[in-house]
Amino acid sequence: xxxxxxxxxxxxxxxxxxxxxxxxxxxxxxxxxxxxxxxxxxxxxxxxxxxxxxxxxxxxxxxxxxxxxxxxxxxxxxxxxxxxxxxxxxxxxxxxxxxxxxxxxxxxxxxxxxxxxxxxxxxxxxxxxxxxxxxxxxxxxxxxxxxxxxxxxxxxxxxxxxxxxxxxxxxxxxxxxxxxxxxxxxxxxxxxxxxxxxxxxxxxxxxxxxxxxxxxxxxxxxxxxxxxxxxxxxxxxxxxxxxxxxxxxxxxxxxxxxxxxxxxxxxxxxxxxxxxxxxxxxxxxxxxxxxxxxxxxxxxxxxxxxxxxxxxxxxxxxxxxxxxxxxxxxxxxxxxxxxxxxxxxxxxxxxxxxxxxxxxxxxxxxxxxxxxxxxxxxxxxxxxxxxxxxxxxxxxxxxxxxx
Amino acid sequence: xxxxxxxxxxxxxxxxxxxxxxxxxxxxxxxxxxxxxxxxxxxxxxxxxxxxxxxxxxxxxxxxxxxxxxxxxxxxxxxxxxxxxxxxxxxxxxxxxxxxxxxxxxxxxxxxxxxxxxxxxxxxxxxxxxxxxxxxxxxxxxxxxxxxxxxxxxxxxxxxxxxxxxxxxxxxxxxxxxxxxxxxxxxxxxxxxxxxxxxxxxxxxxxxxxxxxxxxxxxxxxxxxxxxxxxxxx
Numbered sequence: 001x002x003x004x005x006x007x008x009x010x011x012x013x014x015x016x017x018x019x020x021x022x023x024x025x026x027x028x029x030x031x032x033x034x035x036x037x038x039x040x041x042x043x044x045x046x047x048x049x050x051x052x053x054x055x056x057x058x059x060x061x062x063x064x065x066x067x068x069x070x071x072x073x074x075x076x077x078x079x080x081x082x083x084x085x086x087x088x089x090x091x092x093x094x095x096x097x098x099x100x101x102x103x104x105x106x107x108x109x110x111x112x113x114x115x116x117x118x119x120x121x122x123x124x125x126x127x128x129x130x131x132x133x134x135x136x137x138x139x140x141x142x143x144x145x146x147x148x149x150x151x152x153x154x155x156x157x158x159x160x161x162x163x164x165x166x167x168x169x170x171x172x173x174x175x176x177x178x179x180x181x182x183x184x185x186x187x188x189x190x191x192x193x194x195x196x197x198x199x200x201x202x203x204x205x206x207x208x209x210x211x212x213x214x215x216x217x218x219x220x221x222x223x224x225x226x227x228x229x230x231x232x233x234x235x236x237x238x239x240x241x242x243x244x245x246x247x248x249x250x251x252x253x254x255x256x257x258x259x260x261x262x263x264x265x266x267x268x269x270x271x272x273x274x275x276x277x278x279x280x281x282x283x284x285x286x287x288x289x290x291x292x293x294x295x296x297x298x299x300x301x302x303x304x305x306x307x308x309x310x311x312x313x314x315x316x317x318x319x320x321x322x323x324x325x326x327x328x329x330x331x332x333x334x335x336x337x338x339x340x341x342x343x344x345x346x347x348x349x350x351x352x353x354x355x356x357x358x359x360x361x362x363x364x365x366x367x368x369x370x371x372x373x374x375x376x377x378x379x380x381x382x383x384x385x386x387x388x389x390x391x392x393x394x395x396x397x398x399x400x401x402x403x
Numbered sequence: 404x405x406x407x408x409x410x411x412x413x414x415x416x417x418x419x420x421x422x423x424x425x426x427x428x429x430x431x432x433x434x435x436x437x438x439x440x441x442x443x444x445x446x447x448x449x450x451x452x453x454x455x456x457x458x459x460x461x462x463x464x465x466x467x468x469x470x471x472x473x474x475x476x477x478x479x480x481x482x483x484x485x486x487x488x489x490x491x492x493x494x495x496x497x498x499x500x501x502x503x504x505x506x507x508x509x510x511x512x513x514x515x516x517x518x519x520x521x522x523x524x525x526x527x528x529x530x531x532x533x534x535x536x537x538x539x540x541x542x543x544x545x546x547x548x549x550x551x552x553x554x555x556x557x558x559x560x561x562x563x564x565x566x567x568x569x570x571x572x573x574x575x576x577x578x579x580x581x582x583x584x585x586x587x588x589x590x591x592x593x594x595x596x597x598x599x600x601x602x603x604x605x606x607x608x609x610x611x612x613x614x615x616x617x618x619x620x621x622x623x624x625x626x627x628x629x630x631x632x633x634x635x636x637x
Contacts, residue, residue: 005516016504313500316461317514317561318489320482396461400496 001323010330024299025339027292028379032372033342033350034285035158039368040351042114042278044360049270050359053263060130061221061236061306063090063243066257079257080247081218084206089225089246094238097226100127101219103209109202110175111163118159120176123223128187130225138170138185141205149207150263154185156201165216179212232262293336293379300332300387311391312399332384333377339377344369406473408569408601409435409458413464416453416624422580427453428464429624435625437568438604440595442612442632445621452573454621455605459494459571460487470567489517492563498628499554501546501561507533508542511561518565536590552583559590563600572604576611588614609636 014021035277065079087101089198096107103122125140127133138154145152153174160169169183181204190198210217226235244250247257304311311324319327349363416428428450435441445451456462457469460476460483469476471487474590479487488494501510511529520528533539536556546554555575562570572591576584592614604615612618618635620628628635 001516001519005522009516012505012509196556308500309500313494313502314513314517315485315497316459316488316494318485318492318517320485322482324518362483397456400500 001326002049006326006330007082007334009327010334013327013331014334015280020284020299021338024296025335026293028339028376029055029272029346031120031285031289031292032340032376033347034288036344036347036372037350037354038281038285039278039365040348041354041360042274043365044351044355044362046128046271046274046278047361047363050267050275053267059226059232061224061239061260061262063224063234063239064220064259064261066259069273075364081378082219082258083217084210084219085217087219087222087380090160090239090242092197093242094235096231097224097235097239098130099125100130100225102127102221102223103206103218104215104220105213107177107213109159109163111169111172112158114163114165116159116162117264118200118202119151120204120209120213120215121256122204124206126225127203127223128153130223133190134188136186136188138385140182140185144322146205148208149205149211151179151181151208151212151389152184152205153181154203155183156187157189157199158197159200159202159337160186177213178319192261229264232264235251236260236262247338289375289379292339292397293383296332296336296379297383297386300328300335300384301390303331304328304387304391307391308399310396312396312402315394315396321392324394327389328388328391329381329384332387333380336380336383337373337377340373340379344372347372405437407434407436407470409603410453410470411457411467412469412496413467414454414457416450416457416462417465421486426624430467431621431626431632433619433629434625435569435601435603437601438595439617440598441604442615442616442618443603443621444607444609444618444635446497446603446607446613448505449621450624451605451619451621453624455571455603456501457574458569458603459492460484464495473511478596487540490512490565491566491568493565493570494578495555495562495570495572495575499546499551499558499578501554501557501621505545506545507538507557507560510546510557512621514561514565528564529560532564533557535563535594536560548558549584551579552586555579555583555587556590559630560593564593568601570600570602572602574605576606576608584611587604609625 016030022231063082068076068078084101087099088099091099100123105120105122107118107120121127122337126145128135128140135154140154141152145149163174169186173180174181187199187201205217224235224239227234240256243258243260244256249256273314314324315321348369352362354360411434412432414428414431415426418425418427423460429455431450443451443455444484455463457464460470460471463477465470472491472541476484476487476488495538508526508529511532512525515525515528516524530539530542533542536558536559538553538560541549541553546635549557575591588611591602591604595602604611606612613632613636615632617633618628618630619626621633
C-alpha cells in the first residue's frame with residue numbers, strides 16, 4: 001500500500017462520518033487553541049512590559065524615600081523626603097550622571113473657556129533625557145528660567161489636544177489654579193503604556209512649582225539617568241553610598257530609609273511573573289489537550305467496535321494485520337492533526353482579538369506553533385495505538401460474524 | 404496431470420479444550436480441481452463453515468494437511484495467510500459486506516489497494532470487473548443506493564478483480580429473493596463456464612446447490628457424500 005492510498009483511505013473513513021470526526025477533533029482543537037492562546041498572550045504580556053519600560057526610559061534610576069523607617073523608639077515613622085540639595089549633591093558627586101527632581105502638584109488647568117484637572121511636574125531639562133521625552137516644538141527651559149523659577153511650561157500632547165484643540169499653544173498663557181504659566185514647548189507623543197496616558201503631562205521648572213504651589217523645599221522623586229545601560233549598576237551604588245552618608249546612615253547593616261531602583265530590576269521581576277503565569281496557564285491548557293487526546297482514543301475504540309465487520313472484510317480480502325493497524329493509526333493521526341491545524345488557527349485568531357482588545361503587542365511564536373502541530377500529530381499516534389492494535393488483532397472469522 | 408487447487412487430507416479442527424472441547428471437523432478429505440464449481444452443504448453445526456474458513460486460509464486446521472495450490476497452509480503465519488488471500492482468493496459473503504458510504508468502484512478497488520496496484524490501473528480494473536457482473540453504469544453508486552442483488556454483484560466484482568484462483572462464496576443468496584438468487588447463481592455459473600473460475604459455495608438451499616457440478620455434504624464434522632447434485636440431492 002502506498003502512503004497516499006493509506007492517507008486517502010483514512011480521510012475517506014473520516015469524511016464518511018464528518019460530524020463525529022469534527023466533534024472528536026473538537027477536544028484537540030480546544031486543547032491546542034488554549035495552549036497557543038496562553039503561550040502567545042504570555043509572550044505578548046511580557047513584550048508589553050518590556051516595551052513599556054523602554055518607553056519609560058530604560059536607563060532610568062528612581063530614587064524615593066522608603067514608605068516608613070524605624071524611629072528612635074522602635075516604632076515606624078515616615079521616612080524623610082529628599083530635598084533639592086540631595087539632587088544637587090548627586091549631580092556634583094557622581095560624574096556623568098543626569099539628575100532630575102520631580103515635584104508633583106495637582107491643579108486645575110484653564111485655557112480660554114476650557115478647563116481640566118492635571119498634574120504639574122516641577123523638574124529640570126535632564127528630566128526629558130532621563131525619561132526618553134522628545135520636544136516636538138518650542139524649546140527647553142533656559143538657565144535663568146530654571147534658577148529664577150520662571151512661570152514657563154512644556155506641555156504633553158493630551159493636554160494640548162484637550163485644552164487647545166486646533167489652536168496653537170506656543171506662546172500662550174495657561175492658567176494653573178490661581179497662578180499661570182507661559183507655554184514654551186510641546187512634547188512629542190508617547191502614547192499609552194500599560195493603560196497610563198504618558199502624554200498627560202505638564203512640565204515646569206522645579207523652582208516655580210516649589211515657590212508657587214508647594215512652599216516647601218522637598219522633592220517627591222529623584223530621577224537619575226545614564227547614557228548607557230551598563231553604567232546603571234555602578235551609578236546606582238554610587239548614589240546609594242552618597243545618600244547613606246547624607247542621611248546619616250553610618251552602620252553597614254542599618255536599614256535604608258530610601259529606595260534606589262532601576263527599571264531593569266522591575267523588568268526582570270515582571271518578566272518572571274509573566275513567565276510563571278504563562279507556564280501555569282499553559283499547563284492548565286495542556287490538561288485540556290490531554291482530555292482531548294483521550295477523546296480521540298475513546299472514539300477510535302468505538303469506531304473499531306463499530307467497524308468490526310469492515311475490518312473482517314479487509315482482512316479476508318488480503319489486508320495484513322499491519323495494514324489494518326496503520327490504517328487506524330493514520331485515521332487517528334489525521335483526526336488529531338486536523339484538530340491541531342484548526343486549533344492553531346483558532347488559537348492565533350483568539351490571541352489576535354484579545355491582543356487587539358487589550359492593546360497588547362502581537363507576538364507570533366513560530367516554535368510554539370510548530371511544536372503544537374507536532375504534538376497534536378503525535379497524540380494521534382500515541383492515543384491511536386491502542387485502538388489500532390485492537391483492530392489489527394481481530395480474528396477475521398469472528399470479525400466477519402460480528403453483528 | 405493438473406494439480407488440485409484445494410487438497411485436504413484428514414483435516415481435524417477442534418475448538419476449546421478439555422470438557423468444553425468442540426470437534427468441528429473430524430477427518431475430512433477432498434480435492435477441488437481447477438474449473439470446478441462445488442457446493443458445500445450440511446445442517447448448521449455440521450462443520451461446513453469451519454471447512455470453508457480453512458479452505459479460505461482464514462483459519463488453520465488442528466490436525467491434518469491442507470494444501471492450497473500445492474502450498475502447505477498449516478505452517479504459515481497470519482501475514483503469509485493474508486498474502487495467499489490477497490493474491491489467490493476471492494470472497495463473497497451472505498450479507499455482501501460492502502464498505503458503507505463508498506462507491507461501487509471504490510469498493511471493488513479495495514483488494515487492489517492492498518495488492519499495491521497503482522491508482523489509475525485500479526480504476527480501470529474495477530470498471531472491467533463491474534462490467535463483467537453487469538454494473539458498468541453503477542460505478543459511483545454507494546451500497547445504500549443499490550438493490551440487494553446489485554450489492555451482491557458488486558461484492559462478486561470485488562472478489563473477481565484480483566483474478567483469484569478460487570472464489571469462495573458463503574451463502575451468497577441467503578439474503579436475496581428467489582428471482583435475484585437465480586440471477587446471482589447464473590452469473591456464478593457463467594463465470595465458472597466462460598472464464599474457468601473455480602468456485603466453492605456454501606449453501607443450505609438444495610435449489611442453489613443444484614447449480615453446481617459437484618456437491619459436498621457435511622454431517623457432524625464429516626464429509627458424508629461427494630458427487631454430482633442429482634446424486635447427492637436426490
